[in-house]
Amino acid sequence: MKRFVCDCGTTQSLFFESSRCLSCQRLSGYCYKENAMLSFDETKESGVFMARGSRYQQCKNYRHHQVCNGMIRLANEVQPNGEALCFACHFNSNVPDLDVPEHLPLWRKLETAKRRLLFTLQSLGLPIRDREQEPEAGLSFSFMADKTAGDHFNSPLADQEPVFTGHANGNITINLAEADDVARHAARVAMGEGYRTLLGHFRHEIGHYYWDVLIARHPVLLGEYRKVFGDERESYQDALDRHYKRSNDDDSWKGEFISRYASMHPWEDWAETWAHYLHMLDTLETAQAYGIVTEVENAAVIDTKEITLPQEERYYGKNSSIEDIVSNWIYFSVVLNALNRSMGLPDAYPFVISDAIRAKLAFVHRTIHSVG
Ligand SMILES: [Zn+2]
Ligand SMILES: [Zn+2]
Ligand SMILES: [Zn+2]
Numbered sequence: 001m002k003r004f005v006c007d008c009g010t011t012q013s014l015f016f017e018s019s020r021c022l023s024c025q026r027l028s029g030y031c032y033k034e035n036a037m038l039s040f041d042e043t044k045e046s047g048v049f050m051a052r053g054s055r056y057q058q059c060k061n062y063r064h065h066q067v068c069n070g071m072i073r074l075a076n077e078v079q080p081n082g083e084a085l086c087f088a089c090h091f092n093s094n095v096p097d098l099d100v101p102e103h104l105p106l107w108r109k110l111e112t113a114k115r116r117l118l119f120t121l122q123s124l125g126l127p128i129r130d131r132e133q134e135p136e137a138g139l140s141f142s143f144m145a146d147k148t149a150g151d152h153f154n155s156p157l158a159d160q161e162p163v164f165t166g167h168a169n170g171n172i173t174i175n176l177a178e179a180d181d182v183a184r185h186a187a188r189v190a191m192g193e194g195y196r197t198l199l200g201h202f203r204h205e206i207g208h209y210y211w212d213v214l215i216a217r218h219p220v221l222l223g224e225y226r227k228v229f230g231d232e233r234e235s236y237q238d239a240l241d242r243h244y245k246r247s248n249d250d251d252s253w254k255g256e257f258i259s260r261y262a263s264m265h266p267w268e269d270w271a272e273t274w275a276h277y278l279h280m281l282d283t284l285e286t287a288q289a290y291g292i293v294t295e296v297e298n299a300a301v302i303d304t305k306e307i308t309l310p311q312e313e314r315y316y317g318k319n320s321s322i323e324d325i326v327s328n329w330i331y332f333s334v335v336l337n338a339l340n341r342s343m344g345l346p347d348a349y350p351f352v353i354s355d356a357i358r359a360k361l362a363f364v365h366r367t368i369h370s371v372g
Contacts, residue, residue, distance in 0.1 A: 001119065001282055003289035004037035014039065016119065017112055019062070019069045029062065029071035030115065032087035035122065040071065047080040059086035065098070067108040068115070088115045091130055094142035096176050102149035106179035110143050113198040117206060120278050123285075123316040124368055127213065137170040139209060145176040152186075153177035165201055167208035174201055192248030192260070194350035200275055207274030211267065214367050221367060228363045229273075230266040239265035255354045273360045276351070277368075280329040280361075281315045287332060288314075322365040326358055 004014040008024035014037040018028045026039040027049060040049035040056060047063070049056045049071070057063075057080035059070035070086025085092075088111070096103040096110075121128055131138040146163040147153040153176075163175045177183040178201055188196035215221050226232070243264040253263035262272035314320060330353055337347040353361070 001116065001286045001289065003286075006039045008039060016116065017069065019066065027058075029056075029058065029069040030086075031056070031071045031073060032122075033073050038071065045080075047082075048074065057081070057084060059089050060084060061089045061111065062086070065104065065107070067104070067111045070115075088118050091118075091139055091141050092143070093131070093140040093171060094144055096143050096145060100145075100149055103145070103176065106149065106176050107143060109179040109198055110174060110176070113202050114141060116199060116282070117202040117278070120282050121206065124281075125316070126210065126368065126371060129213075131170070134170065137212065140171045142171055142173045143176055144173060147177060149176065149180065152180050152182040165205070167205045170209060170212070172202070172205040172209065174198075174205070194347070195259075200279075203275035203278040204271045206278075207271035208267065210274065210367075211270055214371065215270075218370075221370065224363065225270070225367075226266075228360055229269045232266040232270075234265065236265055236267070254352070256356050258351055258353070258357050258360075269360070270364075273357070274364050277361055277364045279349070280325055283336070284325065284328055284332060285315050292332075292335075318369050320365075320369075322358075322362045325365070326353065326361055329353070 001016055004016065006012045006014050006021040006023060006026075006028065008021060008026070010023040012021055012023035014021060014028050016030065016037060018037065020026065021028050021039045024039060026041065028037060028039045030037050031051075034052075038051040040051045043050055043055070045055075047057050049058070051071075055074040055076075055078075056071045057074055059068050059072060060083055061068040062070055063082075068086060068089055070088055072084055072086055074080065091114075096107045098104060098107075118128070129138045131140050144163045145153070146157055146160045148155045148157060163173060165175045165178060166173055177187075178198055184196055184198075215225050243261075246260075248260075251260075253260050257263040257269060257272070258276050259272050262269040315325060333349040333351075336349055340346065340348045
């Protein structure tokens with residue numbers, strides 16, 4: 001993530017999630033047209049805010065529910081529309097039932113993770129087509145509950161089918177329980193996972209979406225994918241049954257796969273590897289934006305020309321090098337884990353990147369930059 005600063009003249013950081021500058025107290029928000037966090041002046045016009053000489057309105061989900069900080073630029077003379085949604089929110093096809101008061105803060109966490117996901121996808125220049133552009137397979141999000149939020153998602157809701165976090169034909173469903181820290185922690189322990197986050201879910205599920213968009217429709221890439229990840233035509237149901245029969249202590253997957261779940265089926269291997277690629281890019285960019293050195297000292301793999309590239313180019317551009325990204329990540333993730341240990345926290349990145357996983361990451365990198 002980039003580092004944004006308010007234009008009020010202080011060096012006050014405007015975090016990507018901010019809704020107010022802590023220094024000048026003005027409303028702040030993210031503008032998709034400008035790819036920037038800005039602070040806004042109020043105007044005499046109701047619901048209209050000014051920044052950089054342009055008029056803006058808040059996204060409906062910002063103004064009414066504070067689950068979003070999206071700002072929408074208004075053309076001259078255009079009046080604010082109370083129903084207008086920002087770029088991130090317009091992908092929602094199902095949002096949590098707000099008659100349940102506990103749902104609002106959970107929905108806010110989902111939107112925060114989703115916005116960060118979309119920021120990375122835009123930085124990579126990936127196509128993001130909505131349901132209007134592609135009615136059958138455009139991207140959409142459904143945030144749904146199948147249990148009661150009041151008891152951390154222990155009791156099933158009457159008349160509600162089970163909700164499975166997953167991707168189907170462009171629609172990404174996230175079970176609202178994943179936004180509840182107690183419920184997510186319980187799931188993490190039950191599955192024997194070292195890492196389970198909302199952001200991780202979004203990054204994983206969008207990997208399935210891009211498999212459909214970038215690989216399934218591209219015979220050459222599909223052939224290469226099968227060489228690296230295996231044949232996805234193997235029965236998914238059989239793979240799922242096998243996976244859930246295996247003990248959490250079985251670590252035969254280590255080395256070949258980034259996680260136990262990745263070893264379940266070639267589709268999951270792709271989605272997990274894709275998610276890790278996004279973890280790396282976002283975290284490395286953040287470290288660099290805050291002036292933290294992420295280069296491996298004396299590493300032969302680093303092309304010195306690339307170090308001078310602007311940060312977007314270095315990690316997100318077509319000239320970025322996967323060797324550079326992975327080498328820096330392996331170095332930096334050790335630092336990250338050491339910092340967490342100093343704070344008495346579990347490792348932020350409890351994974352090992354082997355040569356086999358490097359090859360898979362390189363394929364993800366190549367696939368992303370094959371676009372356009
Ligand atoms: Zn300010
Ligand atoms: Zn919004
Ligand atoms: Zn998956």
